[in-house]
Amino acid sequence: MKRRTALTAAATGLVSCLAVTGCSTSGTSGGGGGGSLTFMTFETPALTAAFWDTSIKEAQKAVPDVSVKKIVSPDADRTAYAKQLQASGQFPDILSSVNPKDFTAAGLLQPLDQKWLDANFTDPDGNRIDGKSYIPPTNSQIIPMVFYNKKIFAEHHLGVPTTWEAYLNVVKTLKKAGVTPVEMAGGEPWSAALPLAGLISADVLGADPQWIQKRYKGEVKFTDPAMTGAVGKYRQLVEAGAFDKGALSVSYADANKQFLDGGSAMYPMGSWFIGQIPAADAADFGTFLLPSSTGRTIVPFNTGGTTAISAKSAHVADATKFAEAWSLSKPNLKTLIETDGAFPMLKNVPFEDFGAKVTPVYTEGFRLVTEDNAKVSAFGQVNNDDALPPGVVEQFNALSQKLFTSSDVKGQLASFDESWDKAAQ
Numbered sequence: 001m002k003r004r005t006a007l008t009a010a011a012t013g014l015v016s017c018l019a020v021t022g023c024s025t026s027g028t029s030g031g032g033g034g035g036s037l038t039f040m041t042f043e044t045p046a047l048t049a050a051f052w053d054t055s056i057k058e059a060q061k062a063v064p065d066v067s068v069k070k071i072v073s074p075d076a077d078r079t080a081y082a083k084q085l086q087a088s089g090q091f092p093d094i095l096s097s098v099n100p101k102d103f104t105a106a107g108l109l110q111p112l113d114q115k116w117l118d119a120n121f122t123d124p125d126g127n128r129i130d131g132k133s134y135i136p137p138t139n140s141q142i143i144p145m146v147f148y149n150k151k152i153f154a155e156h157h158l159g160v161p162t163t164w165e166a167y168l169n170v171v172k173t174l175k176k177a178g179v180t181p182v183e184m185a186g187g188e189p190w191s192a193a194l195p196l197a198g199l200i201s202a203d204v205l206g207a208d209p210q211w212i213q214k215r216y217k218g219e220v221k222f223t224d225p226a227m228t229g230a231v232g233k234y235r236q237l238v239e240a241g242a243f244d245k246g247a248l249s250v251s252y253a254d255a256n257k258q259f260l261d262g263g264s265a266m267y268p269m270g271s272w273f274i275g276q277i278p279a280a281d282a283a284d285f286g287t288f289l290l291p292s293s294t295g296r297t298i299v300p301f302n303t304g305g306t307t308a309i310s311a312k313s314a315h316v317a318d319a320t321k322f323a324e325a326w327s328l329s330k331p332n333l334k335t336l337i338e339t340d341g342a343f344p345m346l347k348n349v350p351f352e353d354f355g356a357k358v359t360p361v362y363t364e365g366f367r368l369v370t371e372d373n374a375k376v377s378a379f380g381q382v383n384n385d386d387a388l389p390p391g392v393v394e395q396f397n398a399l400s401q402k403l404f405t406s407s408d409v410k411g412q413l414a415s416f417d418e419s420w421d422k423a424a425q
Contacts, residue, residue, distance in 0.1 A: 035066050035315045037322060040082060040092040042073035045253060046275045046340040055332045062325035063318045076190055076252075080394070093313040094323050096306045100127075100134040100383050102390040103308075109134045110309040110316055120328060122345045126303030127383045135305040135383050136327040139342035140369055143270040143300055143378040144194045145287045147277075147361075152179060152265040160288045164233065167291050168240060174265050175241040182237065183264035185255035186248035186404060189397035195268045196234045196400045197379040198290045198300060203230040205376040206298035212377065212386045216424060222413040229293070231409050238404060248404055270381075274341030274362050282359035289368075299368050300378035304342060330354055337362075343369045389423035 041052055056068050071092055073081040079099045085091050091108065103109050111132040117124035126137035148160070153170075156177055161167040174181040185191035204211050204226050214220045221227070237243070244250070250258070256276055259267040267273070268290065277285055292298045307323035309316065326332060328346065330353065336342035337356040343366050344354060358366075377386035380396050388396065399416050406412055 035318060037063075037066055037068050037093040037313075037315060037319055038071050038090075039068055039094045039096070039322075040071045040073060040078065040085070040098075041096045042076060042078050042081075044076075044272075044340075045256065046272055047336070048339075051335050051339070055326060055329065055335070058329050058331055059322050059326035062321045066315065066318045066322070068322065076188065077394070091310055091312060093310050093315060093319040095308045095310070097135075097304075098308055099387060099390075099393060100129055100308060101387045104129060104132075104134060105390070108311055110311040110313075110320065112136060112309075113320075116324060120347050122347050123303055126345075127305060129383070129385055129387065134308050136307060136323075137303040137305055137345055138327045139304040139333065139336060139344050141271045141302045141304050141342065141378075142289075142365055142368060143302055143381045144198045144268040144290070145271050145273075145365060146198075146290055147259070147267045147269060147273060147285055147287050149259070149262060149265050150284050150286050152262065160286070162288075162291055163295060164291050164293065168236065170266075171237060171240050171242045180244050180258075180264040181240075181266060182242040183250075183255050183259040183267040184243045184247040185250050185252040186243070186401065187251050189394070189401060191252050191255070191269075192248065192404070193380060193397040193400040194270065195237070196231065196403065197381070197396075198268055199230045199233050200227070200379045201300035201376055202290045202292040202298045203233070205300075205379060206292045206294065206296065206374065209376050212379075212388075215420065222417045222420070223410055228409055228413060231403065231413060234400075234403060235407055235409055239407075243404075248401060271341040271343070271365050274359070274365060275339040277359065277361055279357070279359055282361050285361055287361060287364050297368075297373055299373055299375045300381075301369075301375040302378045302381050303345065303384070305383070341365065389420060392420055392423045395419045395423075 039056065043049060052070060056070065060066070060068055078095070078097060079102050082092065082095055082098050083102065086108065100109055111134060117133055117136070121137045123137050125133065127133045127135045156173055158170050158173060161170050171181040182195070184195060207226065211220060255267070256273070258264055260277065260281070289297060289299065305327065307326050309319045309323050313319045330349065333342065333344050333346065334354045334356045337344060337354055337358065341362060344351065380388055380393050395416065399412060402412055403409065
């Protein structure tokens, strides 16, 4: 089975500025008399500046005579930022969590060594694109899971829904009781897209895991009944009042706080959110997956990894040593497990060897990873052959925001079909 991608990443303090609008860099981390590498990262609530300081120092042991300068992406769209840097002649030596397909056609990324992948990872081909891998399959994530507040569910005598009808009933019951049923960080396009992406993964890819490959071949369209049905469910949620009316102006940080403070009952979000649930409150929260149309449990799965390497770097060998060391660092993975909800996929490394402290919410998610179940590509999130064409992820995110206010599902999807065809040419 192909396994999937993606890991959010973070970075540090700002010292100097590159000649690109919005670009910021930090000072040198470690170093010696050798060359200098640039490492593009970005900050999240889970992976802090302190994490990146420590992780870079740890990986830099593999290249002790090389200095490493951090470049901080100004927002979560690190792929777009990397394109800005490339256009200005400042493409980083190492990049964190970009969409490889946006760069491979131009030969900008260095393929990883297959022997290294086979030796170190449980799913060495999880991030393969056209026979080559550009991001190491260090960990996995589920995007999205549905987090829920157990106290709110108990107060309104609700059980975990296993069918779409039951899920809609939960939404309507909570709405009638004056509770915001579903939290959404709609002010940030990537986050606004997760509920819709989850429905597509559950219904469309759950029924046909090869759907994306068929779309590349022109055998299916987004206006086909299977896709319009899944997207129509998103409109059902909007029309049922599942989301707050002002959801499109809510930031990711504010949405996290509102949900954790009991301001909403459910939150479709990537498994990285596990790390944002305080250990003291973990017993009050649980998770489930969006119900599929077939009733089967469908896991929207990603094989994650951070370090892509520039093929144009003046120091490819050093960049590769650094990237490999960063990816295999057990201290790095320990932090990712505890703060970012990452599910490790290092070969021959038992979970207890990481020394990570996890909550029951994490255990619930990890069980879905280790079980023999129906895992499919998390739509719009993967870094393998099922990744969307260059630039289309951003257009899908925008589509999700448009569908929040537009009931013209087929019209919006017809326009998206056109965008796909142009990008995939």
